Amino acid sequence: MQKVRSIAQLKKNLHQWRKQNLSIAFVPTMGNLHEGHIKLVLAARKKADKVVVSIFVNPTQFGVGEDFESYPRTEEDDEIKLKEACADLLFLPSVLEIYPEAMETIVSVTKLSTRHCGKSRPNHFNGVATIVVKLLNMVQPDIAFFGEKDFQQLAIIRKMVNDLNISCEIIGVETERELDGLAMSSRNNYLTESERKIAPKLYHSICKARENVLLGVKDLKVIEKEQYDYLASLGFVVDYFSICRCDNLQPAKVSDNEIVILVAAKLGKPRLIDNIYFSR
Numbered sequence: 001m002q003k004v005r006s007i008a009q010l011k012k013n014l015h016q017w018r019k020q021n022l023s024i025a026f027v028p029t030m031g032n033l034h035e036g037h038i039k040l041v042l043a044a045r046k047k048a049d050k051v052v053v054s055i056f057v058n059p060t061q062f063g064v065g066e067d068f069e070s071y072p073r074t075e076e077d078d079e080i081k082l083k084e085a086c087a088d089l090l091f092l093p094s095v096l097e098i099y100p101e102a103m104e105t106i107v108s109v110t111k112l113s114t115r116h117c118g119k120s121r122p123n124h125f126n127g128v129a130t131i132v133v134k135l136l137n138m139v140q141p142d143i144a145f146f147g148e149k150d151f152q153q154l155a156i157i158r159k160m161v162n163d164l165n166i167s168c169e170i171i172g173v174e175t176e177r178e179l180d181g182l183a184m185s186s187r188n189n190y191l192t193e194s195e196r197k198i199a200p201k202l203y204h205s206i207c208k209a210r211e212n213v214l215l216g217v218k219d220l221k222v223i224e225k226e227q228y229d230y231l232a233s234l235g236f237v238v239d240y241f242s243i244c245r246c247d248n249l250q251p252a253k254v255s256d257n258e259i260v261i262l263v264a265a266k267l268g269k270p271r272l273i274d275n276i277y278f279s280r
């Protein structure tokens with residue numbers, strides 16, 4: 001696996017591959033890689049000749065008081081895992097390489113970004129959309145992979161790529177879970193031992209809500225409130241528990257068929273998110 005830190009070097013390597021007509025898959029990450037990320041790399045491996053992975057802890061998607069400074073940076077371990085997963089190129093730019101001067105341009109997917117996580121993290125999705133466009137422009141992959149755990153992020157990226165005619169296929173990869181159901185996340189490392197035991201209840205709550213939707217409970221607000229209160233009783237500080245339409249993440253109606261249940265809650269230090277989507 002080659003490792004590059006500059007955009008110029010990245011472009012040189014990509015140019016060689018393009019000359020040989022090789023297809024390129026891209027997996028953008030913020031590092032501290034776990035099995036969920038490796039699943040993305042393996043999915044990418046199957047779909048293209050070459051796999052590029054980026055590790056960049058993007059400052060513009062962190063709000064004031066969030067964990068940008070303390071976000072786990074584990075470059076050596078990440079590199080070993082990526083070699084094992086047979087990635088071809090690791091792009092590890094510095095903040096200065098990506099943002100050499102103050103940006104005046106912001107990419108904003110206006111409606112989708114204001115709901116759910118966007119309410120409590122006001123500039124987060126603008127930061128995500130902008131860095132993803134920058135990275136897609138640098139790598140110009142044929143196909144790019146994102147985890148479904150960040151369901152809203154994935155929806156925003158799909159909308160942005162479509163709205164801006166970016167020629168890259170976007171693939172969502174199923175959430176990787178611990179044996180007890182907890183969705184894998186770098187932020188799980190922040191959980192204390194006792195919080196770690198409670199954390200899977202987040203997943204259990206969305207499963208229970210799905211069961212009730214499928215059983216035909218008509219008032220979706222009642223299901224939401226029941227699970228919200230259940231999580232609060234366990235010590236979660238619930239940000240939202242929402243039963244939505246899959247396509248636009250607006251509140252679902254009883255007549256809607258493609259449903260996603262989205263949840264975000266703080267448990268001690270970390271803010272955890274999860275989701276489950278299904279047809280009925």
Ligand code: PAF
Pocket residue numbers: 028029030056058061128131132150153
């Ligand atoms: O999901 C992430 O890790 C990040 O939001 C992403 C897509 C790499 C952009 O920084």
